[in-house]
Amino acid sequence: MNDDKAQIHDLLEVFTRALHQRDSAAAIAPLAEDAVVFDLAPPLRMGPEASHDPAILEAWFATWTSPIASRSHDLEVAVGGDVAYAYGLQHLTGTKADGAVVDLWFRATACFRRDAGRWRITHMHNSVPFAMDGSDRALLDLTP
């Protein structure tokens, strides 16, 4: 693996560890100042202000009683100059405040830019598909 790809993997690892520890500042630190996030939960689009707002992450972290564990599968990373992208499936597990046990596979895409020599996350897109059978149900029980 070349050095740039290793740095992208490291940056994603920083984010994953921040989720695990439910540390909002550590989760926001890897974001570029213009980061735009399309997340599992609404809104449709989180612009730079919302994506850097620790209160939004903390409200979500507060719904968990366990560490939030997230593991990457089939992660593909491509780097060109000061631009990179990564995509793969994430397996999210843990326990919510209401006792629910979460075991969720979702799709994750991240985009990166090297700013002043440091890779930053410019964009994250996390999702599950939905059933086109008229139920409009989000498909939270799919596995690879």
Next chain:
Amino acid sequence: MNDDKAQIHDLLEVFTRALHQRDSAAAIAPLAEDAVVFDLAPPLRMGPEASHDPAILEAWFATWTSPIASRSHDLEVAVGGDVAYAYGLQHLTGTKADGAVVDLWFRATACFRRDAGRWRITHMHNSVPFAMDGSDRALLDLTP
């Protein structure tokens, strides 16, 4: 806009026009041979074989009686060397075979690689968020 960004815009325009004309071969032509697609509908992940299968697109096209119109909003494109990404909101409109009028905003991220001098789509990720209120409903009525 530099030439590479213009070529990315053109490639997305080719795909958009293919959707509008419900032309499966034209929609598949911009895909890299290793393309992986995370789409609005299941499965969780479409690998290179599924993403290049015209029958899957044609089955979806057959559920429409109008052209499938899709317009990009707030499209951001970044290029570095032979790698690029783009993300933005898409506004999809048209009429389905059952008479339903579709007016859907969704999030779209695409990744690109220049192969033998030609930009190709290596990855597409399309989604809507879902309600985390216990209903697990896909949110198909959000607007920017």
